[in-house]
Amino acid sequence: xxxxxxxxxxxxxxxxxxxxxxxxxxxxxxxxxxxxxxxxxxxxxxxxxxxxxxxxxxxxxxxxxxxxxxxxxxxxxxxxxxxxxxxxxxxxxxxxxxxxxxxxxxxxxxxxxxxxxxxxxxxxxxxxxxxxxxxxxxxxxxxxxxxxxxxxxxxxxxxxxxxxxxxxxxxxxxxxxxxxxxxxxxxxxxxxxxxxxxxxxxxxxxxxxxxxxxxxxxxxxxxxxxxxxxxxxxxxxxxxxxxxxxxxxxxxxxxxxxxxxxxxxxxxxxxxxxxxxxxxxxxxxxxxxxxxxxxxxxxxxxxxxxxxxxxxxxxxxxxxxxxxxxxxxxxxxxxxxxxxxxxxxxxxxxxxxxxxxxxxxxxxxxxxxxxxxxxxxxxxxxxxxxxxxxxxxxxxxxxxxxxxxxxxxxxxxxxxxx
Amino acid sequence: xxxxxxxxxxxxxxxxxxxxxxxxxxxxxxxxxxxxxxxxxxxxxxxxxxxxxxxxxxxxxxxxxxxxxxxxxxxxxxxxxxxxxxxxxxxxxxxxxxxxxxxxxxxxxxxxxxxxxxxxxxxxxxxxxxxxxxxxxxxxxxxxxxxxxxxxxxxxxxxxxxxxxxxxxxxxxxxxxxxxxxxxxxxxxxxxxxxxxxxxxxxxxxxxxxxxxxxxxxxxxxxxxxxx
Numbered sequence: 001x002x003x004x005x006x007x008x009x010x011x012x013x014x015x016x017x018x019x020x021x022x023x024x025x026x027x028x029x030x031x032x033x034x035x036x037x038x039x040x041x042x043x044x045x046x047x048x049x050x051x052x053x054x055x056x057x058x059x060x061x062x063x064x065x066x067x068x069x070x071x072x073x074x075x076x077x078x079x080x081x082x083x084x085x086x087x088x089x090x091x092x093x094x095x096x097x098x099x100x101x102x103x104x105x106x107x108x109x110x111x112x113x114x115x116x117x118x119x120x121x122x123x124x125x126x127x128x129x130x131x132x133x134x135x136x137x138x139x140x141x142x143x144x145x146x147x148x149x150x151x152x153x154x155x156x157x158x159x160x161x162x163x164x165x166x167x168x169x170x171x172x173x174x175x176x177x178x179x180x181x182x183x184x185x186x187x188x189x190x191x192x193x194x195x196x197x198x199x200x201x202x203x204x205x206x207x208x209x210x211x212x213x214x215x216x217x218x219x220x221x222x223x224x225x226x227x228x229x230x231x232x233x234x235x236x237x238x239x240x241x242x243x244x245x246x247x248x249x250x251x252x253x254x255x256x257x258x259x260x261x262x263x264x265x266x267x268x269x270x271x272x273x274x275x276x277x278x279x280x281x282x283x284x285x286x287x288x289x290x291x292x293x294x295x296x297x298x299x300x301x302x303x304x305x306x307x308x309x310x311x312x313x314x315x316x317x318x319x320x321x322x323x324x325x326x327x328x329x330x331x332x333x334x335x336x337x338x339x340x341x342x343x344x345x346x347x348x349x350x351x352x353x354x355x356x357x358x359x360x361x362x363x364x365x366x367x368x369x370x371x372x373x374x375x376x377x378x379x380x381x382x383x384x385x386x387x388x389x390x391x392x393x394x395x396x397x398x399x400x401x402x403x404x405x406x407x408x409x410x411x412x413x414x415x416x417x418x
Numbered sequence: 419x420x421x422x423x424x425x426x427x428x429x430x431x432x433x434x435x436x437x438x439x440x441x442x443x444x445x446x447x448x449x450x451x452x453x454x455x456x457x458x459x460x461x462x463x464x465x466x467x468x469x470x471x472x473x474x475x476x477x478x479x480x481x482x483x484x485x486x487x488x489x490x491x492x493x494x495x496x497x498x499x500x501x502x503x504x505x506x507x508x509x510x511x512x513x514x515x516x517x518x519x520x521x522x523x524x525x526x527x528x529x530x531x532x533x534x535x536x537x538x539x540x541x542x543x544x545x546x547x548x549x550x551x552x553x554x555x556x557x558x559x560x561x562x563x564x565x566x567x568x569x570x571x572x573x574x575x576x577x578x579x580x581x582x583x584x585x586x587x588x589x590x591x592x593x594x595x596x597x598x599x600x601x602x603x604x605x606x607x608x609x610x611x612x613x614x615x616x617x618x619x620x621x622x623x624x625x626x627x628x629x630x631x632x633x634x635x636x637x638x639x640x641x642x643x644x645x646x
Binding site: 001002003004008011012014015316317319320321322323324325326327328329330413414415416 | 464467468471473474493494497498500501502506508509510511512513514515516517520521524525526527528529530534541542545579
């Protein structure tokens with residue numbers, strides 16, 4: 001039955017269970033809000049970074065680097081222009097270039113973008129960052145199509161199904177290349193990148209679609225297209241994704257491309273462009289964090305108010321504790337212990353809530369989008385700093401009540417006042 | 419034999435008021451003594467208790483308790499001293515509402531290693547003995563809270579907290595003022611017979627001179643009054 005400071009504090013808290021529970025509740029919700037903001041922010045960044053894995057340099061017609069990254073990876077905006085096939089070959093010939101994968105954008109299937117490219121884009125599985133096929137294989141023939149996981153899911157596609165490719169974006173039906181006998185040969189596993197929403201065909205297929213379309217009509221036969229596609233050099237492309245061996249080569253190649261004014265190309269380091277995007281989005285993220293902190297501040301003010309109000313009702317117990325030998329310092333430390341306890345409990349609950357929320361979100365996403373590997377690991381050890389700051393703030397919020405308690409207990413002493 | 423408590427030329431005045439002061443030229447208390455401090459309200463009884471329990475410091479003079487000059491102790495040491503050597507019984511509202519009767523009694527040991535060391539058995543055994551000795555059957559009352567006890571019962575639990583661990587001095591601040599005559603008599607009997615006549619002393623302040631028979635000596639607060 002030995003009563004310690006800890007057990008006394010604990011029983012005192014229990015005696016005010018309801019108001020303490022309210023403060024814990026509001027504080028834990030605001031902490032959960034903070035962690036959720038953090039989680040969304042991190043998974044967004046992961047999403048973007050994942051998409052750019054294995055690409056060291058993006059080369060496209062002269063343009064803004066952020067814009068180039070956005071249209072070539074994230075389906076945002078339109079390509080700024082086209083680059084000739086001859087330029088693609090020149091890039092591939094630079095020293096240190098491991099592979100140069102041309103991509104051609106501009107067509108669509110429903111709301112999904114068509115990515116014209118070369119089969120090598122799938123061939124990087126050995127390096128761990130390529131595409132894995134759920135079923136099927138890369139495209140080989142002119143009318144072969146590989147679709148991302150989400151495309152297959154939303155359109156209920158399976159191997160061998162025909163698919164209609166449209167020119168341009170946005171589901172304009174009267175322009176459909178509906179004579180084209182495209183069919184599915186491969187379906188990719190989910191990657192949690194924009195590639196999940198892409199329809200991938202060979203460059204020759206993109207050329208073929210446009211040959212048929214450029215005549216103003218789409219009645220050219222498949223045989224004629226087949227013939228046309230193998231005729232002459234490929235059409236210009238939108239961009240080239242380059243993989244380079246060695247950082248020195250990387251910067252040398254980037255400089256060479258950017259300095260070649262005649263070619264009119266821009267070589268973008270994806271990481272640098274992403275950093276610019278983060279810088280741009282950083283303001284909004286900071287805003288969210290500030291809001292989360294404000295909500296935490298409001299909860300801590302509630303803690304302070306509760307503690308201050310409770311002091312009046314606790315004059316009796318304070319006088320009794322003084323009379324059995326507790327010093328004012330003992331009583332103040334009981335108050336601080338109480339604040340620490342409330343804040344720790346709230347932090348634990350808030351953390352639990354946000355982890356549960358993230359888990360629920362990933363369950364939903366994996367059932368809806370089949371993203372098996374959406375990670376929960378967005379919490380890092382540095383987040384413990386945040387919990388430390390919350391505890392610190394709770395102690396700071398208790399300073400004024402402590403001063404009040406100190407004054408009162410020194411004034412009242414052992415005399416019990418009603 | 420040395421007295422337990424000696425006050426020599428002790429004077430006290432509140433800094434903000436100069437119309438009232440206590441002056442105690444010479445006051446001695448021996449172990450085993452029971453002193454009734456008689457005086458009407460406003461006669462400085464509370465001030466006297468606060469001086470004896472080390473909550474207030476005298477403006478001058480010395481208070482020596484068991485060979486230790488209280489005036490030389492720091493505020494923190496005074497708090498510890500109070501916990502170790504003094505058991506306090508308040509006028510009313512002796513109990514912390516969110517602790518059971520047994521826990522309220524055990525609270526008397528929370529800040530005192532000496533009092534705890536003085537127990538013969540476990541805290542539980544001691545609490546049970548005290549409850550029984552004060553006429554509160556432990557199996558019935560130990561887990562009740564203040565709200566479930568009558569005022570007389572609360573005062574007895576308060577007395578048990580003051581007595582646990584046998585501090586040398588019990589200070590009581592009109593503990594019977596809210597009790598009827600029968601309950602008062604019962605309380606006084608139980609309290610005085612619970613004291614160790616060899617080493618414990620009792621000082622009770624009250625305005626009720628009818629309590630005098632329970633004490634070895636009666637002192638009038640008027641003797642300590644001094645008008646400036």
